[in-house]
Amino acid sequence: MNWKRDILIRLAILALTVVGGIKSNGAVPEPKFGTQSPTIGTFDGWTGWVGWEGGFSDTYEPIKEKYDWVVYFAPEAIYVALQASMADYTGVDVNLGYKYFYGFLKSPNADKTLTGAYVDNLWSVSISKDAIGLFEGIGPMSHLSMGLEVEAAFFRVEHTRTLVPALQFGAGFSISYSLLPINLPFCIELDRDWIYSAERGNKPAFSGFWPIAIWKRTVVPGQNPVEQIQAGLQALAGNTNVPATTFVMAGTLAPLMQQLAADADLRAFFTDPRGSSRYGQGLIATENWLASGDPGQAPISVVPGADKKVPEVVKPILVGTQLAFETGYRVGAQANPNNKKIYVDGVVTNYCYVGEPCRIEVYAKELSDVISNTVPANFEGAWIGFSYPQEYMISHGDIGSRQWVQITNGVATFTFNEGFSTPQMVGVLYSDSDSGNWNGGHDVELKRHVLMFLDPTDANGNNIPDFWEKQYGLTNNAPGADADKDGFTDLQEYLAGTNPTNALDYLNVKLSPATRELVLPFTSNVRHYVIQANTNSIANKSSWTDVMDFYGSDGEERIDLSAIFSEPKAFFRLKVTKP
Numbered sequence: 001m002n003w004k005r006d007i008l009i010r011l012a013i014l015a016l017t018v019v020g021g022i023k024s025n026g027a028v029p030e031p032k033f034g035t036q037s038p039t040i041g042t043f044d045g046w047t048g049w050v051g052w053e054g055g056f057s058d059t060y061e062p063i064k065e066k067y068d069w070v071v072y073f074a075p076e077a078i079y080v081a082l083q084a085s086m087a088d089y090t091g092v093d094v095n096l097g098y099k100y101f102y103g104f105l106k107s108p109n110a111d112k113t114l115t116g117a118y119v120d121n122l123w124s125v126s127i128s129k130d131a132i133g134l135f136e137g138i139g140p141m142s143h144l145s146m147g148l149e150v151e152a153a154f155f156r157v158e159h160t161r162t163l164v165p166a167l168q169f170g171a172g173f174s175i176s177y178s179l180l181p182i183n184l185p186f187c188i189e190l191d192r193d194w195i196y197s198a199e200r201g202n203k204p205a206f207s208g209f210w211p212i213a214i215w216k217r218t219v220v221p222g223q224n225p226v227e228q229i230q231a232g233l234q235a236l237a238g239n240t241n242v243p244a245t246t247f248v249m250a251g252t253l254a255p256l257m258q259q260l261a262a263d264a265d266l267r268a269f270f271t272d273p274r275g276s277s278r279y280g281q282g283l284i285a286t287e288n289w290l291a292s293g294d295p296g297q298a299p300i301s302v303v304p305g306a307d308k309k310v311p312e313v314v315k316p317i318l319v320g321t322q323l324a325f326e327t328g329y330r331v332g333a334q335a336n337p338n339n340k341k342i343y344v345d346g347v348v349t350n351y352c353y354v355g356e357p358c359r360i361e362v363y364a365k366e367l368s369d370v371i372s373n374t375v376p377a378n379f380e381g382a383w384i385g386f387s388y389p390q391e392y393m394i395s396h397g398d399i400g401s402r403q404w405v406q407i408t409n410g411v412a413t414f415t416f417n418e419g420f421s422t423p424q425m426v427g428v429l430y431s432d433s434d435s436g437n438w439n440g441g442h443d444v445e446l447k448r449h450v451l452m453f454l455d456p457t458d459a460n461g462n463n464i465p466d467f468w469e470k471q472y473g474l475t476n477n478a479p480g481a482d483a484d485k486d487g488f489t490d491l492q493e494y495l496a497g498t499n500p501t502n503a504l505d506y507l508n509v510k511l512s513p514a515t516r517e518l519v520l521p522f523t524s525n526v527r528h529y530v531i532q533a534n535t536n537s538i539a540n541k542s543s544w545t546d547v548m549d550f551y552g553s554d555g556e557e558r559i560d561l562s563a564i565f566s567e568p569k570a571f572f573r574l575k576v577t578k579p
Contacts (some may be wrong), residue, residue, distance in 0.1 A: 027111045029366040031077040031211035034335025038116055040074040040209050043225035044114040046270060048104050050253060050317045053172070056096035057085075062089050065200065071253075071324045072209055073218045073229045074114075082206020083120070087189040098390065099151060099172025100317040100422075102260065104225065106165040112352070120206035123191035125163070125286055129303050148173045149187070150310050152303045154286045163287045165273035169304055171311040173345040173420075188298055213246050213325040224267055230257035243449060245330070246297045248347045249323035252316045252423075259313055315422050319389075319450055322425040323347070326448055340368055342439065347449035351526045352418065353456045353465075353578075356498045359415045360386060360449050361551065362428055364407050367446075371439045376410055382435035384412040386428040389451065391418050402429065421453040464494045471499050496576045497524030497552070509574055518572070523552030531576040533565050544573070565566060 010183055028041045033104050040047070051070035057063060068083040112469050128151035153168040154232035188575035217232045236250035260266060268277035274284060282302035289299050304310050330343040344366075352358030362384050385402035392403070405412040414426075430444040456465050462479045469475060474483060475488060486503040488496070499505040510519040523529060527548050536543040548564050550557070561572065 003076055022497055027113045028074075028076060031079075031214050032335075033211060033214075033331040034333075035211075036116075036207070037077075037209045037211065039113050040072060040079060041076050041219075042107050042112050042114055043073075043075060043228045044221045044223070045107050046104055046225040047107065047114050048102070048225055048229050050100075050102045050256070050321060052098060052100045052318050052321050053170075054096070054098055057089075058096075058378050063087070063195065064089055065194075067204075069321050069325060070208070071212075071321050074209075074231070075202070075228075077211040077215060078213040078232075078324065079209035080325050081116070081119070081206065081210065082204070083206055083208070084194075084204040085191050086194050086203070087124070087126070087191045089189040090187050097149075097172055099149070099170045100314040100319075100321075101151070101153075101168050101170025102256070102314065103153070103168030104166065104266075104270070105155070108164065116206050116208055119208075122155045122158055122164070122166075123158055124168070124189070125191075126154045126189040127286070127298055127300060127303055128152075128187045128189075129300055148311065150303055152286075154283050154302075156290075161287070161291050163283055163290070165283075167269065167283065169308070169314075171314050172422065183439055194537040209481065210328050210332065212324055212331060213242065213250075224261060224270060226257050226261040230261055230273065243327055243345045244328040244347045245323045248450065249320050249327065252323070254299055256313065256316050256320070261384050263308075271527065277378055285478030287463070298478060315438070319423040319425050323448065323450075325426065326425070330393060330445070340440065340442040342442065342444040344370055344444065344446050348447050348449045349452060350449050351452050351454060354421050354453050355417065355419055356456060357415050357417055358451065358453075359413055359551070360426060360428075361414075362407075362412045362425065362446060364410045367430055367438075367444060367447060370444060375439050378438055379407050379430075379435065380410070382407045382412075383431045384414075384446075385429040385431060386414040387429075389416055389418055389426055390420060390422060390424050392416060404431075418451070418453060421455065423453065424451050425449065426451060455575075463491055468494055472499065474500065495527070495578060497527045507574070507576060510560075511572065518561055518573075518574075519560040520557040523555065523557045526578070527552045528577050529557075530577070531559065531561070531564075532573050532575060533567070534571040535567050535569065538571050538573075 013168055026037055029037045041442055049070050049072045050173045051068055053066055053068045055064050055066040057065075064087055066085045066087060066174040068085075070081045070083060072079040072081060104121075105114070109115070109117060130149055148171070150171045151169065153170070154163045155166045155168075156163050165261075196202055213236060215232050215236065217228060220228060233250045233254035236246060237254050239249065242250075268275060269279040272280060274280050282299065286302055330345065333341060333343055344499040350358065350360055364379040364382070367379045367382065368376045383406055385404050387402055395475040403414055405414055426449045428446040428449060430439075430446060432443050433441050434440045449533050454465065455467050457467075458464060459466050460476050462477060464474075464477075469477065469490075472483070474481075476565040477483065477490050479491055480489055483500045484503040486506050488498070488500075488506050490500045493500040493506065496507040498507060508521050510521070511517070512519075518531065520529075529552060530546055531548040532544045533547045534540065534543045534545070547561075548559065565572075
């Protein structure tokens with residue numbers, strides 16, 4: 001496993017972007033892209049964060065390493081940070097897993113600021129329980145056992161037993177080779193001192209806070225800090241002048257903060273962290289248990305139940321955090337005068353079906369558009385690296401690896417299968433040194449691809465997924481139903497990617513006999529299109545021949561049929577299918 005290698009690479013990337021000095025603005029330095037801030041501001045004393053964690057234990061000793069990618073929200077800016085820790089846990093498995101979390105911390109400083117040194121000295125006390133018990137994996141992890149867990153975490157300063165006013169909730173899954181035929185009903189993790197070994201070395205230093213979006217929000221004393229963070233994210237999500245990764249990140253995380261703002265227990269915790277709220281009482285119960293030293297009496301009740309819907313709430317966090325870090329790498333590199341790598345700002349959304357093949361395509365033209373004095377043909381055979389999606393990361397045991405694919409006929413295609421519906425991001429890297437040195441040996445980070453997973457469940461058996469029917473207000477329609485009476489059945493509209501409730505929206509094909517140009521005003525990027533030709537008659541089904549196939553682009557497609565079919569006279573038709 002190369003978890004540590006990847007985080008050290010990321011630490012190096014961030015460290016290399018440091019330029020210039022830090023301009024002080026009172027107790028909080030003026031945030032500057034490419035420069036780490038030792039201290040950040042708070043919302044009237046409170047700081048909020050979201051993030052994801054990868055943890056693993058590669059021995060049967062109950063000790064695991066944990067690496068966190070965290071996004072911090074402060075009034076002056078949004079920051080990213082990389083953190084590492086080690087924990088004792090109540091388990092006997094060789095395991096690894098992911099979790100996505102959100103948390104809040106009250107500043108210990110009189111000036112209501114937060115320092116990286118303080119964050120680095122915090123140890124978590126985590127209690128998790130199964131939301132779904134042990135079950136067999138699917139897709140690339142079919143040989144492993146998995147469990148979905150919900151977790152509550154409180155914090156102390158290193159070896160002390162008094163908890164600080166802070167909390168964190170999250171959910172994720174673990175993959176294990178288990179020694180036991182059943183899961184334990186709960187799991188406890190206590191952060192501890194880092195254990196040095198020749199393989200892992202010393203604990204990686206805290207790397208943060210690195211600004212990725214400078215928004216300079218006005219602090220409203222007494223207002224719920226979640227509402228203030230939400231307002232800032234909504235403002236970013238409505239500002240098309242910000243970088244695309246920042247724009248999409250904000251739009252992804254704003255709904256999360258809206259849900260948290262409605263949590264009455266969280267509002268009460270901000271007012272009094274040791275008060276009568278569910279979370280305040282959870283902090284006290286955890287602290288009393290920690291002082292007792294009796295692992296059998298762990299307060300499992302502090303873990304949020306089904307009423308808090310934590311697994312659903314945290315789903316957007318992974319892609320939001322990934323996009324925040326992508327912004328950080330890009331703005332940090334741009335702040336470094338010695339940087340030569342090209343970072344393309346852009347986000348492409350790919351819709352995939354859970355448990356079915358998903359494909360990402362990168363075109364040679366994307367490279368010729370950003371590398372001077374080149375044309376798409378220059379990049380035939382070029383190497384494109386796709387970062388592994390979630391399940392591929394786990395099955396390969398290496399979050400630093402990529403799937404490398406060569407551009408063939410102008411496109412590089414990465415196909416994979418995911419069994420989880422968590423939205424996530426795939427990075428795309430062009431390796432210049434392996435592909436002809438068209439950019440002077442410097443690589444290109446291309447547009448990020450965000451994966452949105454759709455559930456293919458079809459409870460009524462009409463060959464239309466339930467999520468699609470629900471989207472358009474259709475329920476239990478018969479297979480031949482035509483809701484908008486436009487001559488295309490609901491099933492045909494689903495396959496074509498058109499709106500079944502709008503009679504003006506259907507698979508519209510325009511063909512100019514004079515120029516032989518086929519025009520599709522709109523094509524869906526989750527649909528496969530096949531152009532067929534027939535030189536005999538429409539009625540002769542055996543005479544139809546496939547002459548071209550392609551995937552849609554979520555835009556218009558214009559095709560010169562004369563370039564792909566030379567017969568002077570022919571009939572043409574178009575088939576559309578779901579990949």
